[in-house]
Amino acid sequence: MATIEDVAKLAGLSRTTVSRVINDQPYVTEEKKKRIIHAMKDLGYVPNSSARRLRSQRTETIAVLLPRVTNPFFGHLIESLEKEASKSGYQVIVCQTHDKKQKEIDYLQLLKTKQVDGIVMASLTNDWEDVEPYLTSGPIVLCNEYMPINGVSMIHIDHRQAAYESTVHLIHQGCKHLAYASGGHKTYLASERKAGFLVALAEYDLPFEMGMEIDWALDVSDGQKVFQFLKENHPHVDGIFTGSDEVAAGIIYAASQSNWTIPNDLAVIGFDNQMLSLLMVPAVTTVEQPIEEMAAKTVEVLVRKMSDKRSCQNSCFIYPYQLIIRDSTKRHSVSSSAQL
Template structure:
C-alpha cells in the first residue's frame, strides 16, 4: 500500500508539500499541486479523509443547487463541476430545488450546519435578502444565475444580449409575431432574457401581445403543448423564442406531424445547444453557453474562497455566448430589409 512518502518521492517533492496539498493548504504552486495529484493517481494513494476532516474541520464537500438534473444543461454543468472539484480533492452533492423557495433555503441550511464547506447556486428563486445571511456560515457563488445586488462572485454569460440576438435573428427572417416560451419562477436571469427579447421587438417596431407570452414551458412535453396552443388559438404566430432546446424540440416534433412546416410556417430558436438540438429535423438554431469554462471557473473561485477566507473580492465573470444558426430558422424570402 502506497504511503505519503511514496507520493513525495514519485512527485520529487517534500513530504510537507504533499501534506499541504492533501489538506488543501495554501502556498503550493498549481504546477506542484498537479504533480502531487498525478503521483497519487499513479500510486493509487488514497488519503485518510476522516482524519483529515477532523484536523481541518472541513467536509471537503460542495453543494450545488439547481432546479432539476434532468435538464441536459444542468446535467452537463454538474458533470464538469464534479470533475473540477475532484482535482482539488472535493466532493459535489447535487441539490434539486425544483424551483421551490423552501427547498432552496433547506439546502442552504447545509452550509449553516457545517455539512458542506461551500455552496454553488446555479439557480435562484428566493430574494437575495433571504440568501445573504448564509454567507456568515461559508462562501456562496452564483453560476449561470446572477443578481445585481448580490455581493458574491458570479459566473455567467450575458443572457440579455443572447436573447436580443436571437430575437433579432427571428425578425430578420421575416417573423412578425414572435412568441416568448419560457418557464419557471421569474428570476433575475429570466428577467434579463425577457428584457433583451423585448428590446429587439421594440427596435424593430413589432408588438408583444399577452398571447405571445408563454411562461410555463420548461421541457419537451411543454413544447408540444406550446405548438398545439399556437395552432388552435394563435395561428398567426410565425416565430418562437424558447428558453431551452427541450421546449424547442417538443414544439418542432409536434409541428412535423401536422401541416405546419419549420421554419417556413414557424421559425424556432432554442437555448443551451443541447444534443437534441442537433438530432432534431430540422436542426435547432440555439444559443451556446460555455458550460465547461463556467463550471471550471465557478469551482476554482469557490475553492479559492475556502483556502483564503475573506481574501477574494466579489467579482463578476461574464463569458461569451454564440448564436448557432441552423435549419429551424433558415433565411426566408420575405426577410425584413
C-alpha cells in the same frame, strides 16, 4: 489491516512524522516524505479521510444547487463542475431544488451546519435577502444565475443580449408575430431574457401581442403543448423564442405532426445547444453557453474563497455566448433585401 504505527515502523520514523505527511503539514523533508509514501504503498495503508477532515474542520465537499438534473444543460454543468472540483481535491453533491423555495433553504442549511465547505447556486428561487445571511457560514458563488447585487461572485453570460440577438435574427428572417416561451420562474435571469426579447420587438416596431407569452414551458412535453396552444389560439404566429432546446424540440415535433413547415410556417429558437438541438429535423437554432469555461472559473473562485475568504474579492465574470443558426430559422424564401 495496516495502521499508522505500521507505516512509521516500516519507514523508520515517528508516528508524528507520518501524521504530518498524511495531513499535508510542513516541516517534513522530501526524503522522509518519500520513505513514508513508499511504506504506505507497500503496506496498502489508506488514511482515514473522514478523521482527517474532522481534524481540519473541512468536509472537502461542495454542494451544487440546481432545479433538476434531467435538464441536459444542468447535467453538463454538473459534470464540468465535478471534474474541476476533483482537481482541487473536492467532491460534489447535487441538490435538486425543483424550484421550491423551502428546498433551496434546506440545502443552504448544509453550509450553516458545516456539512459542506461551499455552495454553487446554478439557479435561484428565493429572494436574495433570504439567501444572503448564509454567506456568514461559508462562500456561495452564483453560476448561470445572476442579479444586480454586491457581496457575491457571479459567473454567467449576458442573457439579455443573447435573447435580443436571437429575437433580431427571427425578425430578420421575416417573422412579425413572435411568441415567447419560458418556465415562468421570476428570477433576474428570466427577466433579463424577456427584456432582451422586448427590446428587439420595440426596436423593429413590432407589438408583443396579448396571449403570445407562455410561462409554463420546461421540457419536450411542454413544448408540444405550447404548439397546440399557439395553433388553436394564435395560428398567425410565425416565430418563437423558447429559451430551451427541450421546449423547442417539442414545438418542432408537434408542428410536424400538424403539417406545419419549420421554419417557413414557424421559426423556432432554443437555448443551450444541447445535443437534442442538433438531432432534431430540422436542427434547432440555439444559443451556446461556454459551460466548461464557466464551470472552471466557478470552481476556481469558490476554492479560493474556501481557502481564504479575506483574500478573494467578489467579482462578476461575463462569458461570451454564440448564436448558432441552423435550419429551424433559415427561411430560404427570405432574401437579404427583404429583411427588416
